[in-house]
Amino acid sequence: MVDVDEFIDEATAEIREKLGDDTAIIALSGGVDSSTAAALAHEAVGDQLVPVYVDTGLMRKGETEEIREEFGYMDRLRIVDAADRYLDRLAGVTDPEEKRKVIGDQFIEEFQTVASEVGADHLVQGTIYPDRIESEGNIKSHHNVGGLPDVVEFDGIVEPLRDLYKDEVREVARELGLEEVISERMPFPGPGLAVRIVGEVTREKVEVAREATHVVEEELEEYDPWQAFAAVLGKATGVKGDNRVHGYVVAVRSVESRDGMTARAQELEWDTLQRLQSRIAGTIDNVSRVVYDVTHKPPATIEYE
Incomplete structure (x- = not known):
């Protein structure tokens, strides 16, 4: 040290x-x-x-x-x-x-x-x-x-x-x-939310990533992750109310690490995962589903792009 x-x-x-x-x-x-x-x-x-x-x-x-x-x-x-x-x-x-x-x-x-x-x-x-x-x-x-x-x-x-x-x-x-x-702040990538959006960066996707990441940071604070955030992967079919929607798929990522060179996906309780999906899909209109990323680094990087 x-x-x-x-x-x-x-x-x-x-x-x-x-x-x-x-x-x-x-x-x-x-x-x-x-x-x-x-x-x-x-x-x-x-x-x-x-x-x-x-x-x-x-x-x-x-x-x-x-x-x-x-x-x-x-x-x-x-x-x-x-x-x-x-x-x-x-x-x-x-x-x-x-x-x-x-x-x-x-x-x-x-x-x-x-x-x-x-x-x-x-x-x-x-x-x-x-x-x-x-x-x-x-x-x-x-x-x-x-x-x-x-x-x-x-x-x-x-x-x-x-x-x-x-x-x-x-x-x-x-x-x-x-x-x-x-x-004590969690790391945030230099390119910002752009690397938490798979594919083209649009204003709509940025707002989804920003709001979803805010939810993740709030909900997972008790787990003391090295880094936790949400990423926008693409779109998938869902149902909201009586309507069929084609909304964004949001991936939640939460990892433990010392230096970012390697990282392990955190084990989150089921109730925590359900709160995350409820808040993200329930409060962000154009999100149709939420998934949790269990991949370690390696083989994945921490950020998506």
Whole structure:
């Protein structure tokens, strides 16, 4: 395990050395990785850092409001509404790797725009070790690793968490004094809900994934999963009231893991599964059925795409 105090000293020193007097922007999503990287960078260089939260339209329910509340103390916080740009670019895209590339391209474009506005020369990212391993090993590309365009218009990219696993990042977050809602938060994929939608990403599917994931997170909190969420798989026939419907199939996923490199599907009680299906299919009009994913990693990945 990492020596947390030593790591913080070394990471803040590295950030100061790499940035010098330059201004940097950081991709702040609200997840533990980007939040910890932001806290480190802010501690290292203060107002040289411009934290940038991009609302991609693919975020968790209430994410933007939480960002304003948790990170408002950072004076240069910028919130960018890019939902339409992301969703328009994803229209018609069905290949999982192409989705990640599209999101990676847009990710950089958004930050380059802000960088030019604030005169930033560097980009800080919350990339962690499993992100690099999975991208370099061709398991999948991450929007902030393998998904980056070939040409990045920054003088440098700083990744202070690049050698840490998720549990080590949480230790650093606690030591930095981040709120429990951040330090203990379940992982959320960089490409957001797009990788929890099999096939084309549409606004309707995004809303289904967002609402269903919110239900899953609430219902499974007592199980203390490493990660739990809902994914939209496709459509199937169902019955609601007296009507035959062709609604979405939602898969619930809940896993235990240390670092995300391997994971085991959690054993959930039948009553819990029934509450999940009742809430998801009962409150989201265009969902016709709910299934539970019992596959471990490997052979499956944790996310769907």
